[in-house]
Amino acid sequence: MSETFVSFGEQGAQLTYGSYLRLPQLLDSQHLESDPPAHDELLFITIHQVYELWFKQLLHEVTAARDALLSPAGAGRERLWWAQHLLTRVHVIERTLVQQVDVLETMTPQDFLEFRQRLAPASGFQSVQFRELEFLSGAKDPGYLERFRGLSDDEQQRLRRRLEEPTLWDAFVAALAGAGLAVDDDEQVARSLHTVAHDRDSHAALWALAEALLQHDELAASWRARHVVMVERMIGAKSGTGGSSGSTYLRSRLPLQYYPLLWELRSQL
Numbered sequence: 001m002s003e004t005f006v007s008f009g010e011q012g013a014q015l016t017y018g019s020y021l022r023l024p025q026l027l028d029s030q031h032l033e034s035d036p037p038a039h040d041e042l043l044f045i046t047i048h049q050v051y052e053l054w055f056k057q058l059l060h061e062v063t064a065a066r067d068a069l070l071s072p073a074g075a076g077r078e079r080l081w082w083a084q085h086l087l088t089r090v091h092v093i094e095r096t097l098v099q100q101v102d103v104l105e106t107m108t109p110q111d112f113l114e115f116r117q118r119l120a121p122a123s124g125f126q127s128v129q130f131r132e133l134e135f136l137s138g139a140k141d142p143g144y145l146e147r148f149r150g151l152s153d154d155e156q157q158r159l160r161r162r163l164e165e166p167t168l169w170d171a172f173v174a175a176l177a178g179a180g181l182a183v184d185d186d187e188q189v190a191r192s193l194h195t196v197a198h199d200r201d202s203h204a205a206l207w208a209l210a211e212a213l214l215q216h217d218e219l220a221a222s223w224r225a226r227h228v229v230m231v232e233r234m235i236g237a238k239s240g241t242g243g244s245s246g247s248t249y250l251r252s253r254l255p256l257q258y259y260p261l262l263w264e265l266r267s268q269l
C-alpha cells in the first residue's frame with residue numbers, strides 16, 4: 001500500500017465508507033411483500049426509495065432557493081444568483097427523475113401483477129415528499145390533506161406547514177417587488193413580468209430566474225406525463241391501488257401549471 005494511501009483518513013474516530021453512509025440501515029431497508037418473493041419487487045422498491053431520496057434533495061434545494069429570494073437585499077450571498085444556481089441543480093435532478101422511469105419500465109405488466117395485489121391500499125398517491133414539493137413550488141391544494149389516509153402526525157404536520165409557508169412563487173414575486181416592480185395583484189405581476197421580459201439588460205437576473213421557474217414547472221409536467229404513460233403500459237385502465245380511477249385521475253393532473261402567469265406571458269410577448 002502506498003504511504004499516501006495509508007496515512008489519509010486514519011486519524012480520530014474510525015469513520016468508514018459504510019458507517020458514514022449508514023449502509024447497514026440503508027441496505028437493510030428493502031423488504032418484499034410477496035411470498036414467495038417476486039423477482040421484480042426488489043427493483044420496484046429500490047426505484048421508489050431512490051425517488052424519495054431525490055425528493056428529499058429537491059426539497060432541500062427548492063427551500064434554500066426560496067429562502068434566498070426572501071432574504072433581504074445585501075444579506076450576504078448574492079441572493080438571485082444563488083437561487084438561480086440551486087434551481088439549475090433542481091432541473092438536472094428532475095431530468096434524472098424522468099429518465100429513471102425507463103428502468104422501471106423494463107418490468108413487464110405480467111411480472112408487476114405477481115406482486116401488485118399485495119401493495120393495496122398503498123400508492124404513490126401517499127408520497128408526502130412529492131406533495132410537499134408541489135405545495136412548496138406553488139401548487140397548494142389543501143384537499144390533499146383530507147384525501148390522504150393513514151398519515152403519521154409528523155407527516156400531517158409537514159404538509160400543513162408547507163401549506164402555511166411561502167412558496168417558491170411567493171419568493172419570486174418578492175424578488176420582483178425588491179426590484180421596484182409592482183406586485184399588488186396578478187394583473188400587476190403580469191405587467192411587471194412583461195417589463196422584465198422586454199428589458200433583459202436591466203433585469204437580467206430576474207429574467208433568468210423566471211426562466212428557471214418555468215423550467216422547473218415544465219420538468220414537473222414531463223414527470224407526470226412520463227409516469228401516466230408508464231402506468232397505462234403497466235395496468236391499462238384498471239383502477240389504482242390507492243383507490244383512484246388510475247390513469248383517468250393521473251391524466252386529469254396533466255394540465256397542472258405551477259406558474260400560470262409565466263405561461264400566459266408567452267401569449268403577450
Ligand code: HEM
Nearest residue numbers: 051123124125127130231234235240241242243244246253
Ligand atoms: C409500475 C409502476 C407504477 C404504477 C403502475 C403506478 C400507478 C399509479 C397510479 C394508478 C396512481 C394513482 C393513484 C392510485 O393508486 O389510485 C399513481 C399515483 C402516483 N404515483 Fe405511481 N405508479 C408507478 C410507479 C411510480 C413511481 C416509480 C413513482 C415514484 C415516486 C410513483 C409516484 C406516484 C405519485 C407521486 C403519485 C401521485 C400523483 C398525483 O397525485 O398527481 N409512481 N401511480
Ligand SMILES: N[C@@H](CC(=O)c1ccccc1NC=O)C(=O)O
Nearest residue numbers: 119122123124125239240241242
Ligand atoms: N398505484 C399503483 C401501485 C404502485 O405503483 C405503488 C404502490 C405502492 C407504493 C408506490 C407505488 N407507486 C406509485 O404509485 C397501482 O395501482 O398499480
